[in-house]
Amino acid sequence: MVSSVDRRAVIVGSGALLLAGHGSAKGAPMTSESVSDSPADLHDGWRVGSPAGHGFDPALLQDMRRRVADGRLDNVHAIIVARDGVLVYEQYAAGQDQNGLEPAKHTVFNATTRHNGNSMTKSVTSLLVGVALQRGWIKTLDALVLDYFPEYADVRTPEKSGITLYHLLTMSDGLDWSEFKPPFDSLGNMRGAKDAYRYVLERPAAAPPGHTYNYNSGATELIGAVLRKTSGKSLDVLARDELLAPLGIEDVEWNRQLPDGQPQASGALRARPRDWAKLGQLVINRGVWNDRQIVPSAWIADSIKPRNNGPGMFLYGYHWWLGRSFCRGRVVEWAGAMGWGGQRLMIIPDLGLVALVHAWLPNRMNLPETILLNEFEFILPAAMPS
Incomplete structure (x- = not known):
């Protein structure tokens, strides 16, 4: 959940998207070292492609990857980015894992590792x-x-x-x-x-x-x-x-x-990062996945429509957070599923963008906040090259 109630809470909400981790476990699908490469095709329903092929500035993403490798971002476990239904960026890291109510332990995250969603x-x-309403x-x-x-x-x-x-x-x-x-x-x-x-x-x-x-x-x-x-x-x-x-x-x-x-x-579901991102893509697609209507389109539209004032400058839909961020002279509206400790699944319909971050930052919100404040770095600016 999001606990801050001031203006910077909006920054935190979208800023957690702009973090990344690095690393992979032996025997697990490897993360490519260069963002010019496409994520691995794991035959899990995702189409894959390169960031540059889908309108990203790869230099900004590569800078992020280097910073992670240098150890300047810590305890961010996974980041997934998709655009127009294509998975274009994937990165994992080792860090302290929070599993249920158990103490955090060191885990090497990869594409096969389930992660807490908490309030996601x-x-x-x-x-x-939405399904229950359709079924009567x-x-x-x-x-x-x-x-x-x-x-x-x-x-x-x-x-x-x-x-x-x-x-x-x-x-x-x-x-x-x-x-x-x-x-x-x-x-x-x-x-x-x-x-x-x-x-x-x-x-x-x-x-x-x-x-x-x-x-x-x-x-x-x-x-x-x-x-x-x-x-x-x-x-x-x-x-x-x-x-x-x-x-x-x-x-x-x-x-x-x-x-x-x-x-x-x-707040009990644990799933693989790519699978969490599928839920975001389902929302962008108005309830459709692989040409199948899974959740009613009207329910998706209603769910990410403002229904209430949340804390600070957040708005709230049907259990979806709503907000906006400023980047490159433009206001970008987003919807998000958010969970305690740095779990963020963000959907930006106008950009066709889905971005997921998993982390374990229960007592420290300044890191994602600081990273977002520089509008010339990381994912959102990379998706909006000048």
């Missing part, structure tokens, strides 16, 4: 809501949330009775929730609660539904429960059947569970 998983959950499992986003949970009739109050699925998707449910922050850690309490859904629904109302943005992983867990109740499938099975398998994504792990054994909808 929320955007995956949003894609599944969910009839409308105006459905009242508590109607899906008759077992918790005792927590119903007039203030909470009006919360809808729309409010959950836009983080405007109005519940009193403090993610990671004093006076209490709502996220940690939910994960440790005997009944996580009851814990969320028992939070008192702090504002009327729809009036106030407040980042709430509990809202996503309620959405995950609704998906399970309406589809008859656990979230991991639903995601596999309706989203991941059609994208050719098979090597995944859900590494956090709620106390009832259900995978966490708000």
Whole structure:
């Protein structure tokens, strides 16, 4: 998740794209040493090509690669860049890995290494809501949330009775929730609660539904429960059947569970970097992959449309962050899935650009921020050569 609430949060959100790592494991697909080369064709559904062949300035990307090799960027594990549906840049590095709630350990990342998405998983959950609406499992986003949970009739109050699925998707449910922050850690309490859904629904109302943005992983867990109740499938099975398998994504792990054994909808998915990038390409393609409509086009459009004010100058869609960056005299609008510690999947429709970065930077946000501030370096400027 993104914790900063000032103007520089927008810079961090897109700036993490501009980092890269270097290295590969023995026996794993190697990253080319020159950006004039195309990434390896792993027969995983991606077409591959060179950056120069798709409108990038290779000199800027090569400079980034050298800086990584010199050790001036650390603990950034993977970066993937695609344009117009073609994978054009891929780089990996060794660093401290965060796996679930376990202590970080040293890992040599490569194309076959799964990586935490953390709250990027929320955007995956949003894609599944679009599928559920198309299938008729969910009839409308105006459905009242508590109607899906008759077992918790005792927590119903007039203030909470009006919360809808729309409010959950836009983080405007109005519940009193403090993610990671004093006076209490709502996220940690939910994960440790005997009944996580009851814990969320028992939070008192702090504002009327729809009036106030407040980042709430509990809202996503309620959405995950609704998906399970309406589809008859656990979230991991639903995601596999309706989203991941059609994208050719098979090597995944859900590494956090709620106390009832259900995978966490708000931040549990681990997948290979190229596979995370496929989800971004799916959004750019309005729900299509290899000529197959996987997620409804209208849902994709609605999801990355501003629905709420986020922190600082962010906007928020249906579990997608929205923002803009300034580069080469031009304002560039983007949508992104973001996760704690430097996980970023950014989509820039006007440039046909998908960029993914995986890192582990839980206590240090200045590095991606600093790199973005120089508009003459790295990925976004390379995609917009003067």
